Amino acid sequence: MKQINIKALAQELNLSVSTISKALRDSYEISEETKHRVLEMAAKLNYTPNPYASSLRGKKSKNIAIVIPEVADSFFSQAINGIESVAKGKGYHVLICLTHENFENEQAILKEFQSGRVDGVLMSVSSETASGGHIQELIAKEVPVVFFDRALGEVPATRIVTDDFQSGYKATMHLIGQGCRNIAFLGVSSKLSISNDRMAGYRKAMEEKGLPFREIYCSSSPEENYTLIKEMLQQPDRPCGVLASVEKLATLVYQVCSDLQLNMPADVKLVCFSNLGIAAMLYPSLTTVTQPAFEMGKAAAAALLKLLEKKNTDPAGLNMVIPSELILRGSSL
Amino acid sequence: MKQINIKALAQELNLSVSTISKALRDSYEISEETKHRVLEMAAKLNYTPNPYASSLRGKKSKNIAIVIPEVADSFFSQAINGIESVAKGKGYHVLICLTHENFENEQAILKEFQSGRVDGVLMSVSSETASGGHIQELIAKEVPVVFFDRALGEVPATRIVTDDFQSGYKATMHLIGQGCRNIAFLGVSSKLSISNDRMAGYRKAMEEKGLPFREIYCSSSPEENYTLIKEMLQQPDRPCGVLASVEKLATLVYQVCSDLQLNMPADVKLVCFSNLGIAAMLYPSLTTVTQPAFEMGKAAAAALLKLLEKKNTDPAGLNMVIPSELILRGSSL
Structure with missing residues (x-):
């Protein structure tokens, strides 16, 4: 199929290019009847306005x-x-x-x-x-x-x-309330606002209760993160509570616990920032900070x-x- | 910041617009030295070629x-x-x-x-x-x-x-092998190739074993689908096996089973087309047809x-x- 442009439309209707152009822009200079004819023919020939041309005339791309x-x-x-x-x-x-x-x-x-x-x-x-x-x-x-x-x-x-700060604080206070003293925070990057704000909330709660920080930065590699989390949960003083700052880390904590035969929640309690619809069907079901x-x-x-x-x-x-x-x-x- | 165009570049370098344009297109008509000067100034002034203009000249958008x-x-x-x-x-x-x-x-x-x-x-x-x-x-x-x-x-x-047909066939044969006789297929749309091919594989397996078809088409509304699946699993002759053709239906089967206090896999066995990384952590873990x-x-x-x-x-x-x-x-x- 040939690309239909304004010129072809003009030829088809025996009108000038400028009339067609004005009609398509709904100009007051063109009669309603002509506009109607132009639009009908444009639809019939499957004419699409060229967005690049429109953009050069200063219009928006939408x-x-x-x-x-x-x-x-x-x-x-x-x-x-x-x-x-x-x-x-x-x-x-x-x-x-x-x-x-x-x-x-x-x-x-x-x-x-x-x-x-x-x-x-x-x-x-x-x-x-x-x-x-x-x-x-x-x-x-x-x-x-x-x-x-x-x-x-x-x-x-x-x-x-x-409210990342408040959410980090509340989630940490919940873990402390469940008897956890040794709680690890799994962050994503020290450059990232959400990770830092969630960690600041965690720190505030830990500080208030006089508990030590334990912070781990994960990478974008699932394999590296699996190893990091496994090493953490293999240590003699392994954390009994984990606050994970993004969803993809939760899956890894489940995997590591399963591989190390650690029981959730008896051995390790987990809270994760996540909107997973399936969180309630996990084993055990996942406590989440669910974002709007x-x-x-x-x-x-x-x-x-x-x-x-x-x-x-x-x-x-x-x-x-x-x-x-x-x-x-x-x-x- | 002002948008830098070819004209501004030309003024800055005291060259013609056509020379700039040819230099940017790496034309043989322009000396290497001039090309170098143009590219250096373009980088300095943060010049970006206008893709709409390029496209009008018949170039690709990439x-x-x-x-x-x-x-x-x-x-x-x-x-x-x-x-x-x-x-x-x-x-x-x-x-x-x-x-x-x-x-x-x-x-x-x-x-x-x-x-x-x-x-x-x-x-x-x-x-x-x-x-x-x-x-x-x-x-x-x-x-x-x-x-x-x-x-x-x-x-x-x-x-x-x-291989949707083969996968539908294999998944159904697996459910039959697990002792299911009454197996339901949850499709998405009778217009959709993948849903139809998966269903055809299911039908072939059921036919070979002389078992009756039971096919349900789900919609794009989770609420409607929840109701459909619930009604199906509340019937006296409820299916003991379910083959779900897309991932989002699996979550709903888990939810309905939980709400109706049906035990998976004892009361209902489920296989789902899904690539969920978390399938192994569901309760019970989910049998999947995992696509490449x-x-x-x-x-x-x-x-x-x-x-x-x-x-x-x-x-x-x-x-x-x-x-x-x-x-x-x-x-x-």
Whole structure:
């Protein structure tokens, strides 16, 4: 099939290219009757406006991007649904791009967006991201960015987060209340806001009770993390409580306990930040800090659309905190 | 920051716009020394080529899209990783677009791609997709499409699938071997290739053993599906074996069994098509038909890149089948 352009439409209707163009832009200079004829023929010939041409004329792409580390995490898949529920209603297409927790991937994706492929970006930074030059460059090119969940402190943009500090504190207090004294915190990266805030909450609870910290940073390699967790649980002074800061670490704690024949919750009590729908069917069922993923996605998309519609011109953006919920189950009771 | 264009570069270097443009396109007409000066200044001023302008000149976007129903499914998240492992090496950006199992969403996404935003598409059709006009229109606009997992029979394009029929047959034979006579098949949609092929394998096994079919089509609503499964397991002649054709149905069978106080596997044996990493930690652990998701993603991306590089001009495409694996666990033993 041949690509139909405005010129072909003009020939078909015996009108000038400029008339067709104005009709398609719903210009007041063109009669309703002509507009109707043009639209009918455009539909018949399956004419699609060239977005690149439109973009050169300064129009918007009507695309927004979600830039996240991964999709194999129930938090992100629920947040995506929240974002799409808002964006679709406003006629935006949503593109998802994955960084795989890699800073260079994240830089390359944002660089690509500098040229106007998307109107705005919703992002959760990678665990390697320690500086925001690439994000600020994008904002400087007038592509607004809104953070959700994982924000970068130095970039003055709107951020929709959950109460990571409070949640870390509450989860740790729960483990202490269950009789744990030796509690380990499994973090993801010392560069990551959520990991640090959750750890700060853990530290505050441990400090209040005069208990020693025990913090382990996991990597993005499941094999390395399995080994780290196994070594930790093989030590004579192994922790009897574990607070895992991201979902993928929970699976590994279950695996290690099974392989070392440690009983959960008798030998090891576990609380994990996770939105897994299947948490209640695990053996034992998993105590979770469940984040308001869908709501965070909705709020982030709504904030971005406001920026795109120039309804919010505050450059520093807003800071919205939506609380998480501690759901007690068998792994810590 | 101001958007730097070719004109600004030209002014900065005191060269003509045409010289800059040719230098950036690595034209033989321009000396190596000038090219070097232009590239250095372009880097210094953070010049990004305008992709819309490039595209109007007939260049490629170097974007490929993955169009899938959802990401909250371990098959798709692993397949995405397989696709990206291939695409990244060839310098392609990968965009993910979700249909949420809705045919109109799928049509809108492909329509958008007709205008050249992406060079090619990897797709798994929605459960509502019964006809392929929207896919054929895209192919006619010279945007190649490769199916992975869920293909549409009527569209002559490359398809990378798994052995759904054989897997359905093997899983059913396993349940029969465990003493089940009354076995239900939970399908997704009568329009969906994978659901139909898996069901055909189930039927063949049941027929061979002279057992009656019992087939239920689930929807995309978890609430509706919960009710359907509950009604099925509340009947006096409830099935003692269940073969679920997609991952999200497994969670619901666990929930219903728990709510009805039915014991798995004593009262109900379950096999599910799933790639859940956590399947072994469920209670009871889940017997799965595990698909070669990562390999399917890799193969699909490799096939698409061949088409983009015009190394494969066979319009009907190839049909690759990568086998799945039946992994026996507690839910059916």
